[in-house]
Amino acid sequence: MAVNRNGGNRPTGKVGNVVIRELNGQVVTSGLGERTKPFTQGELKNQDRIAVINKLLRPVKEFIKVGFHQITANTTSNYQNYAVKINNPGALKLDGTVVETDYSKAIFSKGNMPAIAHADIKVTDEGIEFSWDPNWKLKGMKDSDRVMLLALCPSKETAYFVLDGNKRSSGKDAVEILHFNEQVILQTYLAFIAADRKSISTSIYTGEILY
Amino acid sequence: MARIIPGTLGPFRGKIGDVEVYKDGDKQRARIARCPTSIPPTEGKESQQLRFTLVGNFFNKVIKTINMGYRANSKVKGIGAAISDHMNSATIGTFPNFELDYSQLHVTRSNNGFHGGFQVSLDSHPDSKVTLNWNALTKLREQYPGVAGPEDLVHVTFFNVTKQRAIEYFSLAERGAKTVTCELPYGMEGDVFHAYLYFTSDDGKYVSDSDYAGSFTLLE
Numbered sequence: 001m002a003v004n005r006n007g008g009n010r011p012t013g014k015v016g017n018v019v020i021r022e023l024n025g026q027v028v029t030s031g032l033g034e035r036t037k038p039f040t041q042g043e044l045k046n047q048d049r050i051a052v053i054n055k056l057l058r059p060v061k062e063f064i065k066v067g068f069h070q071i072t073a074n075t076t077s078n079y080q081n082y083a084v085k086i087n088n089p090g091a092l093k094l095d096g097t098v099v100e101t102d103y104s105k106a107i108f109s110k111g112n113m114p115a116i117a118h119a120d121i122k123v124t125d126e127g128i129e130f131s132w133d134p135n136w137k138l139k140g141m142k143d144s145d146r147v148m149l150l151a152l153c154p155s156k157e158t159a160y161f162v163l164d165g166n167k168r169s170s171g172k173d174a175v176e177i178l179h180f181n182e183q184v185i186l187q188t189y190l191a192f193i194a195a196d197r198k199s200i201s202t203s204i205y206t207g208e209i210l211y
Numbered sequence: 212m213a214r215i216i217p218g219t220l221g222p223f224r225g226k227i228g229d230v231e232v233y234k235d236g237d238k239q240r241a242r243i244a245r246c247p248t249s250i251p252p253t254e255g256k257e258s259q260q261l262r263f264t265l266v267g268n269f270f271n272k273v274i275k276t277i278n279m280g281y282r283a284n285s286k287v288k289g290i291g292a293a294i295s296d297h298m299n300s301a302t303i304g305t306f307p308n309f310e311l312d313y314s315q316l317h318v319t320r321s322n323n324g325f326h327g328g329f330q331v332s333l334d335s336h337p338d339s340k341v342t343l344n345w346n347a348l349t350k351l352r353e354q355y356p357g358v359a360g361p362e363d364l365v366h367v368t369f370f371n372v373t374k375q376r377a378i379e380y381f382s383l384a385e386r387g388a389k390t391v392t393c394e395l396p397y398g399m400e401g402d403v404f405h406a407y408l409y410f411t412s413d414d415g416k417y418v419s420d421s422d423y424a425g426s427f428t429l430l431e
Binding site (some may be wrong): 058059061062087120156157158159160161162163176177178179180 | 321322323324325326327329330331332346347348349350354355356359360420422
């Protein structure tokens with residue numbers, strides 16, 4: 001993507017296989033160069049990190065579209081690159097050359113509404129039930145806020161979610177998941193969104209569960 | 212010897228001296244010709260070759276499914292990605308007695324977290340018929356736009372272990388149907404099969420991870 005900088009009519013950057021850049025005071029357009037030198041250790045590490053983050057975010061695209069909509073509105077950022085920015089390296093465990101996801105630190109929504117301190121999860125016949133204290137309130141929280149639930153299944157690279165759940169005042173809601181043939185580990189998250197969709201809380205990690 | 216065929220590198224293809232020119236997909240490439248070596252392969256190398264053959268033989272037989280289920284990119288073809296995915300995870304045993312673990316094979320891989328099936332199972336009936344069952348969430352349309360829907364298409368791939376042959380069925384039913392019955396070709400009664408089931412979106416844009424439905428012996 002080439003960008004028009006300084007309000008001028010001279011975009012610079014890459015469009016397809018063409019690179020537009022400034023060279024010795026004049027704007028030149030050239031074909032894309034072919035890299036022949038090997039990647040450095042830092043570059044390889046960064047590629048590994050991006051691969052892990054993309055694997056984390058791929059199943060939750062629809063969730064982060066809502067979760068980061070408000071924080072990226074009227075900015076040049078969008079939900080996808082904001083999600084990468086906030087989770088890299090925040091949600092990564094870097095152990096030497098091995099890069100792994102730290103699910104407890106992953107964030108799938110961000111906003112000004114205060115997040116709740118704690119929520120419980122339990123397995124039911126239909127899926128996973130989330131419960132929270134409906135009387136625990138801070139400034140910015142309303143009874144009419146809707147809960148957003150997310151259960152991420154890393155082994156299946158799939159996510160199950162509710163974008164418009166019960167009201168905060170109800171104290172509980174569930175995400176429907178049917179049992180697999182084998183047991184899987186689900187990572188669960190919860191956030192609240194205002195009824196008018198103008199404010200949202202940062203998602204909280206509610207733990208992992210064997211399902 | 213090189214054959215005289217018009218190509219991007221001039222009118223030849225094949226081997227001249229140490230250089231061979233070959234076609235890779237729609238591209239012509241040149242490389243230093245491989246030469247036989249007198250150095251015996253190490254155990255690690257032989258182990259890799261055996262596992263590669265084992266996994267490669269399976270995936271070469273389900274190539275239509277692979278082309279649908281593994282998206283090729285500029286660096287890796289669908290079959291390459293499939294073999295690389297399963298070289299370690301789907302082979303069991305110790306050198307040199309490796310075997311395929313059919314339950315660990317995936318004939319398709321999801322490209323956006325597209326939902327697979329729940330509680331996939333199968334029943335084998337007389338007259339070469341097999342019924343596959345799966346379960347689906349109730350609020351698919353409202354809750355999962357883009358990653359699952361009741362109109363998603365169901366595809367099934369059977370692998371005949373006895374005859375080492377694959378039978379692929381495409382667009383058999385919709386996800387909402389939760390069951391489908393397939394009739395396998397005549398002459399395979401008594402053979403052992405493995406079955407894999409997967410979904411694609413109705414526009415064919417997205418594909419799910421395949422689910423292993425199980426193994427069965429085809430009844431007469």
